[in-house]
Amino acid sequence: MDIILCDELLQEIFHRLPPPSSSAVSLVSKRWRHLLHSSLSSLTLRLFPNHPALPSLSSFLSRYTYLYSLSLSSSSSSAATTTAFSDSLLISISSACPNLTHLRLSTGPVSLFPLLSLSTSCPHLSSLSFILSRPLVSLHFLSSFRSLKFLTLILVGNGSPDSISDHYTSSTELKLESLCLSGICAGDYELNWLWNNCSYKTLSKLVFENCEGVGDNQSFASFIHRLNNLHEVELKTCRSIIALILLKLAENRSDSLSSLLIYDGGSKEGLLHFIRETNCNLQKLDLRLPLDLDDSHLHEIGAKFNQLNILRLQSCCMVTGEGLKSLGLALSDNLEELALTNCDVIKRQNGFLVDLAQNLRNIKTLDLSYNHMLLDKEFASMISSYNNLRTLKLRGCSRLTNASLISLCKNCKHLESIDMVYCHGIQVEGVEFVILNSPELRNVQVEDRKVSEIARRWMRNKFIEVQP
Incomplete structure (x- = not known):
């Protein structure tokens, strides 16, 4: 051969x-x-600092002639992943991988010189993720990456932030399409270089994660005001700045924003103001706000965003069944994906899902993960309304049994994917039944011990992929 x-x-x-x-x-x-x-065009490596093979990393990487995507992480604690370690990795990459377009370096902070070397040696880099430590170096070096479109910047350390706002404008505009910032503090004014030099015409995705500041508020506000092609915004654990960001997004009169995600830390009044005042028409809304989302928000969402296609709510304890049902009625014509993960209403109000389902007959993707109080009777009554369902996630619904799967197969003939991990009441026979009686099924997520040899033969014959 x-x-x-x-x-x-x-x-x-x-x-x-x-x-x-x-x-x-x-x-x-x-x-x-x-x-x-x-x-191979893509490679992911987990490295050990001080490993004897590290000096030959450059030689190892040079074997991969067509390597375009590289991800490096460290198996050691942050104390061991020093700047010197990350710098040596970056120098090895620069010398061995001239064709790289995507690089993710999460081993630790890097310094300026290796980054400048990387920009010269890898001129085609379009996606870059790395860590910087405080006090911040100037961000002017980013203009050296002429092909950069996707940037993830993570700040670490307790060094004193710069006290002078950086209003320097580069002669080369940074034409980013996606910008993700993590660990930003209130005094990180070097960040203003991004607000002054990012192209407002190309940026379509903006992400803040674990951030307490945005640099200079005025520079940030001016930047947000100019954006006219922003499609996605994600705000994760940013309680101290979320009101500011939502206020400035509402003031942006562009209607391009179509996706908003807010996790773990919100502003009740800020969110209400954004919903009422924004000029956009959201297609996707993803919220994990246990104490910052209530029925008043749901009523405003239903009134303003009636073209919503995707709605994901996680651990939202302050909403009621009536609020969710009124929202479902407002979104009934267009909603195709619904996630009610760890939904406290299911514990408090029996039959709520059945009433909701009657208004949402266009749902194709349904996520009910980690609803431990969901029972077979309610599931069976609810699932009869979802005849167009393609994807179902039941992970962690521990009280469901094989009886629920019989109802599922009876009503959902177009099911393509199902997640049944941690569903303790579902046994081997139920998994076999789903596989045999779902003609369009292509993906099953379930514990390996629940997949019998008979089920494995059926899956091979029907080209069904199983994942643990």
Whole structure:
């Protein structure tokens, strides 16, 4: 076989092999190992600081001729992943991977010189994720990455933030499409370089995670006001700045924003103001606000965003069944994906899901994960309304039994994917029943011990993928 098959055909076969098999390819022969290395375009490595093989990392990476995407992380604690360690990795990458377009370096903070070297050695980098430590170096070096479109910047450390606002404008505009910032503090004024030099025409996604500031508020406000192509905003654990961001988003008169995500820390009044005053028409809304979302928000969402396609609510304890039902009625014509994860209303109000389902007959994706009080009777009555369902997530619904799966197969003939992990009441027979009686099923997530040999044969014959 090694002689008969040409290089191109072998590489095509390698691409189609599942991960457990592909890892053994390099053991067959030197030719196969060389072809495997030369054909891989993406690589993820977990490294050990001070490992004796690290000095030869550059030589190792140079074997992967067509490597375009690289992700490096460290297996050690943050104390061991020093700047010197990350810098040495970055220098190795610069010398060995000139064709890189995507790089994620999460081993620890890096310094300025290796980043400048990277920008010169890898001119095609379009996606870059790295860590900087305080006190901040100037961010002017980012203009050296001429192809950069996706930037993730993580700040760490307790160094004193800069006290002078940086209003320097680069001669080269940073044409980012996505900007993700993590760990920003109130005094990180070097961040203003981004607000002054990012193109307001190209940026379509903005993410803040674990942030307590935005640099200079005036520079940030001016930046947000100019954005006219912003489609997605994500705010995760940013309680101290979320009111400011929502206020400035509401003042932006562009109608381009279509997706908003807010997790773990909100502003009740700020969210209400945004919903009422924004000029956008959201298509996707994802909220995890246990104490900052109530029925007043749901009523305003239903009145303002009646074109919503995707609604995800997680651990929202202050909303009621009546509020959710009124929202469902307002969104009945367009909503195709609904997530009610760890929904406290299901515990408090029996039959609520049945009433809600009667107004949402266009749902194709339904996520009811971690609703431990959901019972077979309510599930069976609810699922009869979801005849167009394609994807169902029941992870952690521990009280459901095989009886629920019988109702599911009876009503949802187009089911393509189901997640049943941690559903302790669902047993081997129920998994077999779903696999046999779902003609369009292609993906099953369930514990391996619940998949019988009979079920495995059916899955092979029907090309169904199983995941733990």
